[in-house]
Amino acid sequence: MADSIAKEQTATRVARGIARLFARNDIWCLSEMPLRNGRRADLMGVDPKGRVIIVEIKVQRGDLLGDGKWPDYLDFCDRFYWGVPPELDRSPLAGEGYRPDCCGIIVADGYDGEIVRPAPLHPLAAARRRLEVERLARAALRRATVALDPHCAPWGTPE
Numbered sequence: 135m136a137d138s139i140a141k142e143q144t145a146t147r148v149a150r151g152i153a154r155l156f157a158r159n160d161i162w163c164l165s166e167m168p169l170r171n172g173r174r175a176d177l178m179g180v181d182p183k184g185r186v187i188i189v190e191i192k193v194q195r196g197d198l199l200g201d202g203k204w205p206d207y208l209d210f211c212d213r214f215y216w217g218v219p220p221e222l223d224r225s226p227l228a229g230e231g232y233r234p235d236c237c238g239i240i241v242a243d244g245y246d247g248e249i250v251r252p253a254p255l256h257p258l259a260a261a262r263r264r265l266e267v268e269r270l271a272r273a274a275l276r277r278a279t280v281a282l283d284p285h286c287a288p289w290g291t292p293e
Contacts, residue, residue, distance in 0.1 A: 144193040144219055149177060151242030152189055152217050155249070161187060164274050168293045173206050176217065178270055185212035186258065186266050189240065193219055198226055208236065210266055213253035215240050224250075 149165055156163055156179055163179025177189040188211040192198040198218075208214055215238040216227055226232060227239055238253025258266070273293050280287045 141193055141197075145176075145191050147244035148191050148193060148217050148219050148242045148247075150244050151247040152177060152191075152215075152240055154245070155240065155242065155247035156187075163187070163189070164270060164277070167270060167273060169207065169210050170269075171206055171209070173203060175207060175210070178211070180267055180270060181213075184263065184267060185255070186263060186270070187211055187213045187215065187253075189215045189217040191217040193222065195223055195226070198222070205233075208256070209262075210258075212255055212258050212263065213238065214256075215249075215253050217242055217247070219243060227251075 153163060160182045161179050163177045165177055167175045167178035169175060175188045176191040177187075179187045179189075181187060188207045190201070190204050190207060192201065198216075204214075214236060216232075217240045218224060218227075220241050220243060224239060224241075227237070228234055234251070236254055236256055237251075238249060239251040240247050241250050242248070257263075276290060276293070
């Protein structure tokens with residue numbers, strides 16, 4: 135139980151550092167964004183040019199090595215990043231199984247983040263990008279509305 139709490143706290147700190155890095159670069163993101171394939175992106179955002187970015191956060195080596203689902207995110211973004219804490223061994227991410235040709239790496243803590251390997255651009259089709267940006271916007275607006283008035287939660291289409 136304590137290990138799972140520590141893992142969750144570390145993931146929250148990594149997400150916060152990445153959000154700060156992104157905000158400084160005018161990239162705005164939402165956490166725990168459901169995708170249409172049933173997966174859930176840890177962070178999903180939009181950059182100033184309207185490109186979709188997904189970040190998969192890993193805080194333990196075992197979780198990183200055991201994650202076989204991450205390629206399912208690639209069809210929903212223009213850029214894909216791994217988000218990791220500074221203390222995590224990043225060497226597995228250099229292996230071909232983790233597709234360094236299409237995946238960037240962000241190292242982050244609770245205060246800030248740094249892109250240590252930029253994510254190459256793999257453009258989505260324009261119609262697909264438009265759909266994903268609209269879904270992201272609707273999810274963000276729904277969350278903001280429910281935060282303002284929790285009585286609105288049962289209405290509309292939940293994420």
